[in-house]
Amino acid sequence: MYAQPKERTLQDLKNWNPNVQKTFYEINPKNKDEYRTIYMKWNPFANKIQPMYSNFVAGTPPEGMEEINPRLLSSIALMQPTKPEFF
Numbered sequence: 521m522y523a524q525p526k527e528r529t530l531q532d533l534k535n536w537n538p539n540v541q542k543t544f545y546e547i548n549p550k551n552k553d554e555y556r557t558i559y560m561k562w563n564p565f566a567n568k569i570q571p572m573y574s575n576f577v578a579g580t581p582p583e584g585m586e587e588i589n590p591r592l593l594s595s596i597a598l599m600q601p602t603k604p605e606f607f
Contacts, residue, residue, distance in 0.1 A: 530562070533562060537569070539560045539569065539592070540560055540561075540562045540569060541559075541560065541561070541562065542559075542560050542586075543557050543558070543559045543560075543585060544557070544558045544560070544585065544586050544587065544588035545557050545558070545581040545582075545585050545586075545587055545588065546558055546587065546588050547581075547587070548576045551576075553578055553579075554576040554577060554578050554579075555576065555577065555579065555580070555581045556573060556574045556575060556576045556577065557573075557574045557585075558571050558572065558573055558574075558588055558593075559571070559572040559574075560572075560596075568596075569596050570596075571593060571596060
């Protein structure tokens with residue numbers, strides 16, 4: 521009579537939030553010739569996205585990679601889950 525609840529997958533999460541498992545770059549504000557990458561990792565234990573920062577390296581960012589918006593970083597830092605679990 522009632523449909524069984526569908527199990528959530530990582531693909532469902534990526535459809536819900538396209539920034540999950542995506543890599544961005546950020547230019548060093550002190551040296552414009554350096555950049556670092558920021559990988560958006562889903563942490564299922566904390567139930568939120570956590571940015572993973574690399575060290576700054578000299579060079580130019582790879583073609584096709586998006587520069588991160590500072591507001592995206594601040595919103596991820598402030599984002600708290602409103603429900604106990606996504607999955």
